[in-house]
Amino acid sequence: MTILEVTGARKRFGGVVALEEVSLSISEGEIIGLVGPNGSGKSTLINLLSGFFPADDGRVEYKGTDIASLPAHRIASLGIARTYQIPRPFDTMTPRQNIAVSYMFGRQRHALGEAMAAAEQWLVFTGLESVADVGTDQLTLHQLKFLELARALATAPSLLLLDEVLAGLNPTEMNQSMEMIRRIHAQGVTLLIVEHVIRAITELSSRIVVLNQGLVVADGAPEAVMADPAVVAAYLGEKGRSARD
Amino acid sequence: MTGRARTLIGFVVVGTALGLVPNLEEILTFPRFYLIFLFTIFFWVAQASSWNILTGYSGYFSFGQGAFYGVGVYTASVLVGKHGWSFITALPIAGVVAGATGLVLGLVVFRVRRLTGEIFALTTLAVAFVLASVARLSPSIDGGTGIFMTGTAVPEVLGEFTTAVYRLTLLIALVAVVTAYLIHDSRLGWGLFAIRDDEAVASGLGVPTFRYKMIALGANASLAGLMGGLWSIQLGFVTIDDVFNIRVPLFVILMSVLGGMRHWMGPVVGAVIITTLADRLNSAGLADVNQIVIGGMLVVLALAVREGVYVRMRRRWGTTAITFFGVLVVTIVLGINESLISDFAYAMVATVVVMLLPERAWDQIRRFFGRREPGAGDERAEGLTRTGS
Numbered sequence: 185m186t187i188l189e190v191t192g193a194r195k196r197f198g199g200v201v202a203l204e205e206v207s208l209s210i211s212e213g214e215i216i217g218l219v220g221p222n223g224s225g226k227s228t229l230i231n232l233l234s235g236f237f238p239a240d241d242g243r244v245e246y247k248g249t250d251i252a253s254l255p256a257h258r259i260a261s262l263g264i265a266r267t268y269q270i271p272r273p274f275d276t277m278t279p280r281q282n283i284a285v286s287y288m289f290g291r292q293r294h295a296l297g298e299a300m301a302a303a304e305q306w307l308v309f310t311g312l313e314s315v316a317d318v319g320t321d322q323l324t325l326h327q328l329k330f331l332e333l334a335r336a337l338a339t340a341p342s343l344l345l346l347d348e349v350l351a352g353l354n355p356t357e358m359n360q361s362m363e364m365i366r367r368i369h370a371q372g373v374t375l376l377i378v379e380h381v382i383r384a385i386t387e388l389s390s391r392i393v394v395l396n397q398g399l400v401v402a403d404g405a406p407e408a409v410m411a412d413p414a415v416v417a418a419y420l421g422e423k424g425r426s427a428r429d
Numbered sequence: 430m431t432g433r434a435r436t437l438i439g440f441v442v443v444g445t446a447l448g449l450v451p452n453l454e455e456i457l458t459f460p461r462f463y464l465i466f467l468f469t470i471f472f473w474v475a476q477a478s479s480w481n482i483l484t485g486y487s488g489y490f491s492f493g494q495g496a497f498y499g500v501g502v503y504t505a506s507v508l509v510g511k512h513g514w515s516f517i518t519a520l521p522i523a524g525v526v527a528g529a530t531g532l533v534l535g536l537v538v539f540r541v542r543r544l545t546g547e548i549f550a551l552t553t554l555a556v557a558f559v560l561a562s563v564a565r566l567s568p569s570i571d572g573g574t575g576i577f578m579t580g581t582a583v584p585e586v587l588g589e590f591t592t593a594v595y596r597l598t599l600l601i602a603l604v605a606v607v608t609a610y611l612i613h614d615s616r617l618g619w620g621l622f623a624i625r626d627d628e629a630v631a632s633g634l635g636v637p638t639f640r641y642k643m644i645a646l647g648a649n650a651s652l653a654g655l656m657g658g659l660w661s662i663q664l665g666f667v668t669i670d671d672v673f674n675i676r677v678p679l680f681v682i683l684m685s686v687l688g689g690m691r692h693w694m695g696p697v698v699g700a701v702i703i704t705t706l707a708d709r710l711n712s713a714g715l716a717d718v719n720q721i722v723i724g725g726m727l728v729v730l731a732l733a734v735r736e737g738v739y740v741r742m743r744r745r746w747g748t749t750a751i752t753f754f755g756v757l758v759v760t761i762v763l764g765i766n767e768s769l770i771s772d773f774a775y776a777m778v779a780t781v782v783v784m785l786l787p788e789r790a791w792d793q794i795r796r797f798f799g800r801r802e803p804g805a806g807d808e809r810a811e812g813l814t815r816t817g818s
Binding site: 259265266273284288289 | 614615616619620622623625626627629630631632633634635636637638639691
């Protein structure tokens, strides 16, 4: 069953075209890897799907509802959550309080007292119990990325958009994170993962979508897509392509 | 009993005790001035607490306090002074009109994404100037002549004039503080804190940012206007220059920064300390240096205690109590001052000075006395109450 259907989405900022025209369909239970060189429009697409700004043109249908022009908090209440490439915790709150806020609002209304108690399960899930009640400035990058995950999960999403959760992690941390992503998926969450780490993305994804200059240049099974000449060209330029040939 | 029930009972106890002070006047034979001093504190407690609901909680720095206060003052003055309404009917209208002013302002400023930060602050400041001009130019409001409020009748049940003003200011101050408290420990409050920290992220997690900011602004404006309406009879003669000036917005900022903007008690503590000090400096004939002293204090405190003195008082409550009551008792027993208010002022200054001691020095002192290491929960997170426990 289709959970998200993007049709002809366009977005420009002043004279810069961020999304030329993107169409994309995601089925329930998939893990989609969204890759592409810098400036290809990956983050723009995530921002658009989570309601940070509306699309200039095109439709974004989530479970049959057009969400293209809904405000972010309405989209969150429909069950789409996201993380940020550079972690953006609420700085005057502890990790526990960060998660509580997201549980309180998120997909369903919950009372404050209930939320503080519920935060515990996400702290445990992401292994942040030991830093649950300190200032967020005492967390490592790794922990901050996990806090991003915990906070997104606490909204009880059906569709989770992960913006480079693996970037900047060491190999051990990366394996831990990949394991956690699999566990999230096992709970029935559909995932759209933006990632630069190719090894991780090919291992995790059930399908890979490649963006280049605001256009979808490839869409298919991981091995096939990564071998696609257009993809190689997008990453390495025409020279890379001829070098490979 | 839950923490909330206990706190609410605390409000009732404190409110009742303060409400009975005028009844004790004859028994204790304290000067009438004490009542005026106390209701001046109540005025500022309400102003600072209401301001903090918007600015402290949501992080939108507002200079709009003067405008909301002014709208309240003028609504009551026009209705009573020009149309002969009874004061007690005009009073709630003052709150409603000021609240509506806030909401109209909110509809504009919160719809435009770029109106954040300094631009938001300047816009709210401009509103006061615009309203002042409108009132000055419009004969049906002021027209530049001012409005006489002297001799306004207050309901007899509340006692004679000063007592009535005292009881009404106390009531409004309590409403403002209880509102700030209830919001602080609610979904609304936490949504506002999230907006303050990162509005875009908050929105992405499901916080209805526009609605919450409107509620905060509406609460701020209506409480400020309600107190303004009441204050019109205390002013006696209402003029544009006295009402629409920078004093109110500036003082609420000073008070909240001093006391702390993270916690509902911060502005209360700040209002009490600054009103007391300003009063003492004035009565010592130092009205001119008043603002210099308070301004200097703000600079020192903003640098030394960023979270405000209230958060530190809570962390060092034992020391706070010993310092405050120690100095208070000593000054009273030795009879250093003629006025009890001066004794309180000394005690407050001593307490604030102790709170200036940096955290690191404080930890070393604790360690020296063999206290356990303070927990990892640091001062930054301390501003939010531990709820659900």
